Amino acid sequence: MPRSVLIRIDRMFDLKPEFLQSVSNLEALEHRLAEDLSLLEIPPKEWVPASEYEGARILDVVIIGAGMCGLVAAAALKMLGIHNIVCVDRAPKGLEGPWVTFARMETLRSPKQLTGPALGLPALTFRAWYVAQFGTNAWEQLGKIPKNQWMDYLIWYRKVFALPVRNLVSVMNIEPVHDDLLALNVIDSGSGKAETLYARHVVLATGRDGLGGSYVPEFVESVPRKFWAHSADDIDFDALREKRVAVVGAGASAMDNAATALEAGAAKVDMIIRRKDLPRINKFTGIASQGVVQGFAGLSDEWKWKFLEHTLGAQTPPPRDSTLRVSRHPNSRFLLGTAVRGMHEEPESVVLKTSCGDLEYDFVIFATGFRVDLDRRPELVKFAPFIRFWKDVFTPEPGMENGELASSPYLGADFEFLERVPGSCPSLRLVHCFNYQATLSHGKLSGDIPAVSDGGRRLARGIARSLFVADRETHFANLVAFETPELLGDEWTDAAAAIADLQRGAAE
Ligand SMILES: Cc1cc2nc3c(=O)[nH]c(=O)nc-3n(C[C@H](O)[C@H](O)[C@H](O)COP(=O)(O)OP(=O)(O)OC[C@H]3O[C@@H](n4cnc5c(N)ncnc54)[C@H](O)[C@@H]3O)c2cc1C
The missing domain is CATH 3.50.50.60 (FAD/NAD(P)-binding domain)
Known part of the structure; x- marks a missing residue:
């Protein structure tokens, strides 16, 4: 809200000066963020060629879920110039994820200074948002982050990044149109209308129970x-x-x-x-480091299992x-x-x-947790028989068996599902599992706050690479057709006479 309007409201409702100050500080922060983004040339211009299917514009990416992971995925894609995306969530605006619904803690477990979804931008951190409104003293006195305030921060994050979220939209199922295109049947519970979205990639940012449900x-x-x-x-x-x-x-x-x-x-x-x-x-938490964040995915299957079996075993x-x-x-x-x-x-x-x-x-x-059970996820019914799980490819040493790990999806480098039987469902590679269940393949990059930006960037880079490779012919044709000169031909004079002189000199 512009400050001038607030000042008029202030007269009518006797608003406190501290409130007005906090609003203007938040506006200043938003200004700072916009300036930082502009200095970094973010977001870059769109580069993915537009395409259609049966008269409908194909979306480059549909993200299912606008909780923390969905928002970070959307922001990371925008930061790479992938703008033709939409993020859908069946929950009403502001009620995505657990924070103000079934999370019954008073504060987050995570320490307040974690940069979480900020994607390397200081002005996008929870701390910047908090200090802008409540001041440095309040920040120093804050113990842990109240869970409702975390939700408020996510709402702000979505707003300042202008993320394309559609609320009250449930994805009922996803099906392959052909090897390079997916169709999503969605229902908008606001309007009651059913609709089909076409997408080149789908990101499942569907949360803790994203591949199953409560147990x-x-x-x-x-x-x-x-x-x-x-x-x-x-x-x-x-x-x-x-x-x-x-x-x-x-x-x-x-x-x-x-x-x-x-x-x-x-x-x-x-x-x-x-x-x-x-x-x-x-x-x-005890071994949290950039080493774990960046290195976990590089471990062999044996070592990934060993790390997580030990963690889960200890509870x-x-x-x-x-x-x-x-x-x-x-x-x-x-x-x-x-x-x-x-x-x-x-x-x-x-x-x-x-x-x-x-x-x-x-x-x-x-309070017995969640478990993988694809029968409970209608949106995945077409793909379920083809997904490769850890139990399909890895046998732990005796004594190290773990049902939860065995039922984790065995993901590729970009969080994409892999086929259990190679060649059985080529379009499966277009579906990326960016939720808690990715932990055994990627480490904790897609469920908890600490490394969610690293996860978002890994996912977005993978999708960018895949889109570019898929469109190589168009990009090559653009390269061939590109004819904007950098030199105009008037930058130098013809040196033919000088060269002839040089050659004559060399011959004598
Ligand atoms: C109670 C609780 C407390 C937690 N506390 C912490 C903490 O302190 N620190 C920490 O680091 N982590 C914590 N976590 C773990 C993690 O940070 C959260 O689970 C976080 O919400 C994960 O974000 P997400 O985007 O993966 O999932 P969610 O926030 O759950 O978002 C998933 C979204 O997908 C939508 N969705 C699902 N299926 C569909 C569909 N078919 N169509 C449309 N929309 C769909 C849902 O409506 C939901 O909004 C906590 C988790 C829980 C459950």
Whole structure:
């Protein structure tokens, strides 16, 4: 909003000077960003030749998902001059991803100074955005980033980069038109209209559950939903007031859901934890470095597996703040060493069958994570039988088996799916898996905040290379046709007489 308009609103509503100052500081930051981009000649001009299919303009890239990874992918593509793109998300604007929906922590786990999605631009960092509005003192006093504020930052990021996002658009399926073209059937829940988008590349920035969905043990599914939820569900916590609640699991989401139930007035909350002790060390964070970010993809399959098997085996501890947020309530219990073996319904409650006996509750929250299950992703149904997974090509040493790793897609250098049987589905290479499931192939570049810009750049460079190679004939024809002279021919005088003199001299 222009400052002049704000000043008039200020008179009408008695707005505080600090508010006006923060708005103008943010405007100044946006100005600085625009200037930095202009100095760096970003974004460069468009270079991908336009093409059509049956009268419709073909998009160079469709990104599915406008969460953090989708936005970074879109920005990284724009920074390489690939402008004919669209990013679609089924969520309403501002509600993409987990941050203000099912993320129930108070703050991010990540340290505040991480540059995350900023793509190397200082003015695009969370820190610059925060300091512009709240000042340096507030930044120094800030502990961790409140999760809602992270969402506000992502909304700003999208705005200042003018990213082409369409909200309320769900991708229902993707299918090959031919080896170099994909069709996406989408539904716009705003207008209710179905539409087909044609794309040369598709990026799946579909999040933690992008290749499957939330996981609960099979025995849970036959129990009526009024008695249980997964931690990523929309849960009515007010309804848990004065209820007996169990939370199965001990990760970050388990703690945050338990804390939210306790804060909503649950009579008691039991944490049902299979392990005899909580993991205490966050392994991968311990070796975070540019070496890991840039080098992981260069490891052999054996070493990639070894690194991640060790990390997953050790498990990620819940954040200390989230754990204290639960344990400070006297009506919370940590039932360590308690494995859940079954669940059945009673007239007014449910009973969890555990290794420590039967436990009765009014409601159970399963914070049991996500898993790959392509049957649950209709958008991938046409490609599912052809995708190569790690279990198709890699056998770990005895004792190092891991189901989660085995079901990771075995990706190529640009996050693209590879065929299980070479030649069976050539268009599969046009679909790039830019979500958490890429971790075993690429390292943590497409799910968490720290290295998401590195992931976005790797993805965008790969797509740029692939587009250029595919259009080589057009680019070559442009090269041949290019006839703008740099020299006009009047820059020198004909030296024929001087050369003749030189030759005569040499002959004598
Ligand atoms: C509760 C929680 C807390 C986290 N906290 C941290 C943290 O503190 N630090 C950290 O580094 N990481 C954290 N993470 C991990 C990671 O940063 C987040 O999961 C982040 O949201 C990943 O971004 P994304 O873009 O991959 O996925 P998302 O943000 O989940 O975005 C995916 C988007 O895809 C859309 N979508 C999916 N399928 C379709 C479809 N078919 N059609 C249209 N749209 C579709 C969804 O609507 C969604 O908006 C956390 C994750 C969770 C779940």
